[in-house]
Amino acid sequence: MSIRVTVNGTEHIIDVTGPQSLLFVLREHLGLYGSKNACRQGECGSCTVLLDGDPVCACLVMAADADGANVLTIEGLGTEGLHPVQQAMLDEGAVQCGFCTPGIVVAAAHLLEHDPSPSADTIREALAGNLCRCTGYGAIVRALRRLAEAP
Amino acid sequence: MPVWPRETAAHAVGFTVMETFRPGTLDETLDLLTDHPDATVLAGGTDLMVEINYGGLRPTSVVALRRVDELKTWDGTFIGAGVTHHRLALGPIPALAQAARTVGSPQIRYTGTLGGNLGTASPAGDTLPFLAAVDATIEVRSAGGTRILPWDEFLIGPKRNALAPGEIVVGVHLPEHLPQRQAFAKIGARNAMVIAVASACLVRDEDGSTRIALGSVGPTPIRARPAEEMISAEPHPNDKAVAEFGRLVAQEVSPITDHRSTEAYRRHASGVLARRLLERCLV
Numbered sequence: 001m002s003i004r005v006t007v008n009g010t011e012h013i014i015d016v017t018g019p020q021s022l023l024f025v026l027r028e029h030l031g032l033y034g035s036k037n038a039c040r041q042g043e044c045g046s047c048t049v050l051l052d053g054d055p056v057c058a059c060l061v062m063a064a065d066a067d068g069a070n071v072l073t074i075e076g077l078g079t080e081g082l083h084p085v086q087q088a089m090l091d092e093g094a095v096q097c098g099f100c101t102p103g104i105v106v107a108a109a110h111l112l113e114h115d116p117s118p119s120a121d122t123i124r125e126a127l128a129g130n131l132c133r134c135t136g137y138g139a140i141v142r143a144l145r146r147l148a149e150a151p
Numbered sequence: 152m153p154v155w156p157r158e159t160a161a162h163a164v165g166f167t168v169m170e171t172f173r174p175g176t177l178d179e180t181l182d183l184l185t186d187h188p189d190a191t192v193l194a195g196g197t198d199l200m201v202e203i204n205y206g207g208l209r210p211t212s213v214v215a216l217r218r219v220d221e222l223k224t225w226d227g228t229f230i231g232a233g234v235t236h237h238r239l240a241l242g243p244i245p246a247l248a249q250a251a252r253t254v255g256s257p258q259i260r261y262t263g264t265l266g267g268n269l270g271t272a273s274p275a276g277d278t279l280p281f282l283a284a285v286d287a288t289i290e291v292r293s294a295g296g297t298r299i300l301p302w303d304e305f306l307i308g309p310k311r312n313a314l315a316p317g318e319i320v321v322g323v324h325l326p327e328h329l330p331q332r333q334a335f336a337k338i339g340a341r342n343a344m345v346i347a348v349a350s351a352c353l354v355r356d357e358d359g360s361t362r363i364a365l366g367s368v369g370p371t372p373i374r375a376r377p378a379e380e381m382i383s384a385e386p387h388p389n390d391k392a393v394a395e396f397g398r399l400v401a402q403e404v405s406p407i408t409d410h411r412s413t414e415a416y417r418r419h420a421s422g423v424l425a426r427r428l429l430e431r432c433l434v
Contacts, residue, residue, distance in 0.1 A: 001171055017168045019203045019210055040204040042197055042259055043344055054237075054261040060200040061262070064171040065193055065215040107257070128343030129256020 003067040007032070008076030016064045023047045023058035025066075026073060034074035034102045045130035048103035049073045055110045057129070074102035077109055084147055085109050092143035096134035104130045108144055117148040170212040177221040180319065181294040183214050188316040190214045194233065194267040197259050222266065222321065229290075231322040232266020239265060239278065244325075246333035246352050247281045253337045254278075256344050266320040269305065272312040273346075275367040279306065280352035281335060283364035283372035287325050293318040306371040330354040332432040337366075338420050348412040349420040351400075353428035359386045361432075363425055368404040368417050375403035375425070382429065393426050400425035 002015050005022075007030060014029050021040075026032045026049070035058050036046035042057040049058045050072040058071075077083040082090065085108045095101050104127060111118055111126040118126065123144045124137070132140065172190070174180040184190060191210035193199055194217075202208040216222055222233030225242070237260040239251035254260050254277045268276040269289060282289075282302050289305040291298050291314060298318075305313050314320070333354040339345030350366040360383040364372045378399035385392045401422030408414045 001168065016171075019169055019200075019208070019213065021200060021204065041201045042255065042262075045256065045258055048258055055258050056262050057258045059204065060195075060197050060259075062193060062196050062200060062203075062213070062215070064169065064213065065173065065196065065217055067171075067173060125343075126257055129258040131344075 001064065003064060005063075005066050005069055005071060007071045008073060008079075014063070020063050021059045022049070022051075022061035022063045022066045022071070025063040026058060026071070032073050032075050036099055036102060038099065042129075043131065044100070044103075045107065045127075046100050046103040048106045048130065050106060050110060053110075055107050055129075072106070074106055077105060083109060085112065085144070088143040088147045089140065092139050092146060094136060094139040094143040096132075096136045100130055100132045100134075104132070104140060108140075112144070112147060118144070119148075120145055123148075167211050169210060172212070172214045173218055174214065174216075175218045175220075177219055177292070177321070180214060180216065180219055181292060181317070184317045184319065185294040187212050187214065192216065192270065192319055194270060195235065195262040195264045197255070197263040198267060198271045198273075216266075216319070224322075228325040228327060229322055230265055230325070232264060232269070232320040234265050234322075236260035236263050236265070236278070244281075244329065244333075246284070246335040246354065247278065249335040250277045250281050250337070250350075250352065253335075253339075253342075253347075253350075259344075265323065269312065269320045269323070270314070272306050272308075272310050272371075274309050274370055274372075275347045275350070277337065277347060277350060277366070279372045280350055280364040280366040282323060283374055284333075284352040284354050284362045285325055285329060286362075287323045289323055290321040291315075291318045292321045297321070299324065303371070303374075309370045330356040332356075334428045334431045336424050336428055338424065346411065349406070349417050349424060351421065351424040351428055353425070353432055355429070355432040359383055361429070363400060363428070365400070365404055365421050365424070368406040368421050370405075373404050375400040378403060378425065388429070388433065393429055396429055397422035397426035 038044045038046045040059045042060045047058040190212040193215040222231045224231045236251040236254040268278045335352045337347045337350035347367040353363040355361040382396045404421045406414050406417035
C-alpha cells in the first residue's frame, strides 16, 4: 500500500508494507537523517517533526496513517540561511553533542511561532518532551529567551 | 540518497502486507470493523506504536481513526474519543485540563487522545481518575448499535475494557452539573514524561458532597467511597477531619509494588494526595 506524504514541501509516494513509523520512512526511504532515532517510544523527542503543523514524535506516528499529511522536518527549517532558533542556539553555545538539537530546534520553532515571547517557564514546558543528556538546558533556554526578548 | 525497493525483503519471503484503512466517517469506520473484527484500531498511536517498536506487535490490518471528524467533537457534556490531550489541557474543565497537562510531553499531548486512554485502559491513564470522580459514562458503538456504559463497567481491569469486537469508543458523557471545586494531582519522578506512581482527582460540591478517584493504585481507577461519605458529611472540615479523610483513602486503595514504586509508598501517597486535593477544594 502506498502513501502520499508531503515532506518539506515536496510530495512523495512511498510504499509502506508494515506498521513502520514515519521516522523510519523519513530516515530510510527519504534519506532525511536529521530526525534522530533514539528511544522509539516518544520519550526523548529527538525525532520531533511538525505533522500538519503540530509537533509530534515521528517514531510514534504510523507511516501508513501519515497519508495525506504535511510534514516539516529539521531539514525543512532554515533552508535560506539559518532559522532564527538555529542562529540563537549557535550564538549561545546551546549545542553540545548535538543529538537532541534537531528535535529541540523543531519544537522551539513551533513554540515561537505560537508564542513569540515565551517566559523561561513556558520554554521549559514546551521542551519538556526533548531530552538533552548533555544536560545543556540552561544554554538552550537562554538562547530561546534571547529570541523572545528580540525586538 | 538510498532508494528502497518497492517490495521489502520481508515482503518477498511471504510476510503478509499490512492492510490499512483510513475511514473518513464514523459509519465507514463501523462498517470496516464489521468486516474486519480483528483489525487493530489506531487512535493517536502513542501506546500502539510503542508496542510495535518494542513489543514486536505486527498488526495484519489497521483501522486508523485520525480522519474521523465526528470523533473530534466536544459539545458541552460530550467529549469525543478523538479529542487530544492538547485540547483537553486548553479546555474549560479545570481538573481534566490539569490531568491532560500532565500527560507525557507536548508531542504526546498533540497526538494522544481521550479515547486512546480508554482504549488502552492502563491503571495509570491520566484522564481516568477524572472520569471516575465525576461518574462519566462511556459511549461505545459498533455497526450493531450504541452502548453507554458507566465508567466502572467499561474499565474492568488493568489494560482491560468492555469493548466487544467491532466496537470503538465514541466518546464520554459528563454529568450536566460539574462541581466548580475540582482538582487533579499526580506523583511521578519528574514533572513531564512520567507515568503516574499515583494520581487522584477530587471534586467537591457546594453542599459538601465530595468524590475522589485515584489512579495507578489499583487495577482500575478506585473510588474511595467510605472516605467520600465521611467527608461529604463535613460542611467545614477541620484539620482532624482532613487527616481522617486521608487515612480512609489510604485504606481504600489497593496498590502493588512494581518497577515504578512500592505498595507502601503508593498507599502513603494516596492519603497525601487526598488531603492536598481536599484542602485545595476547601479554599
